[in-house]
Amino acid sequence: MCGTRKSSLKRTSYALIVSFLCVMINFGCKGKNVEIPSEIASSSESLYRQGERYIKKDPERARIYFRQIIESFPKDFYAQQAKLAIADSYFKKGDEASMILASAEYREFRTLFPFSPSAPYAQYQIGMTFYKKILGPGRDQTKTELALEEFKKVLTNYPTSEEAKNAHEKIQDCENKLAAHIFQIGRHYYKIRSFGAALNRLGGILTGFPNFPDMDKVYYYMGDSFYIGKNYPQALSHFTKLISDYPQSKFAKKAKKKLDKLEKLRKAAEKKAPIKKDVNH
Numbered sequence: 001m002c003g004t005r006k007s008s009l010k011r012t013s014y015a016l017i018v019s020f021l022c023v024m025i026n027f028g029c030k031g032k033n034v035e036i037p038s039e040i041a042s043s044s045e046s047l048y049r050q051g052e053r054y055i056k057k058d059p060e061r062a063r064i065y066f067r068q069i070i071e072s073f074p075k076d077f078y079a080q081q082a083k084l085a086i087a088d089s090y091f092k093k094g095d096e097a098s099m100i101l102a103s104a105e106y107r108e109f110r111t112l113f114p115f116s117p118s119a120p121y122a123q124y125q126i127g128m129t130f131y132k133k134i135l136g137p138g139r140d141q142t143k144t145e146l147a148l149e150e151f152k153k154v155l156t157n158y159p160t161s162e163e164a165k166n167a168h169e170k171i172q173d174c175e176n177k178l179a180a181h182i183f184q185i186g187r188h189y190y191k192i193r194s195f196g197a198a199l200n201r202l203g204g205i206l207t208g209f210p211n212f213p214d215m216d217k218v219y220y221y222m223g224d225s226f227y228i229g230k231n232y233p234q235a236l237s238h239f240t241k242l243i244s245d246y247p248q249s250k251f252a253k254k255a256k257k258k259l260d261k262l263e264k265l266r267k268a269a270e271k272k273a274p275i276k277k278d279v280n281h
Helices: 002-031 044-054 059-072 077-093 096-112 119-131 142-157 162-191 195-208 215-228 232-245 250-272
Strands: none
Touching: 044 059, 044 077, 059 077, 077 096, 077 119, 096 119, 119 142, 119 162, 142 162, 162 195, 162 215, 195 215, 215 232, 215 250, 232 250
């Protein structure tokens, strides 16, 4: 519940930042005085070519031409191109504020042109604005969660698109990053001997991220947590799974040593067990 509340607060804060930046951008556009000759202003293609001319050396000026197309020719082919060009210009800049604005522009493109052939690209790019800002596994993973959510929309809404193939790869990578984050937390609990918390975290990887590339480590730390807690049947199960599925892992060698100890414990327990007398003799 606490994690969900934090995630909701972060999303709300993100939405407020987007709104604020969009207002500032609109203010800035009005503040910059660019005179557009009538012969250019009357043609969507001419406006677009002017935008292309300035996009590298003066992106802000280029966006004014692009926005003029959207305002004067909202249904035109070049209006779609202009909207994407604005979004791409922010995306290429790459800083945090620009990525937020790029995301807002791509979303607006999907709203304005839902049936455009470029709609899958716009949705994919929304995911990329978050993906490019993902932090390491030891840090906050809100951007990873947001990227994953947007990439999944590509598969849902545009399953046959070229972007769907790329989105599938990004989804797997995002899931691996989330699993790596959870793994670090689980291993931390293991190291401080809070084995119940460790098992809770690591078990979530087994059920939620079955393709995690470091699954051998997950099985080992879970098995050893059970072992130390004297839950030997579960320890046996996890160590056996590790050895059978990841025989070349260095953790498999550690698991074999633990299994040898379990076998010695079993034999010792059998020796201590009282011999049952046959009541018939």
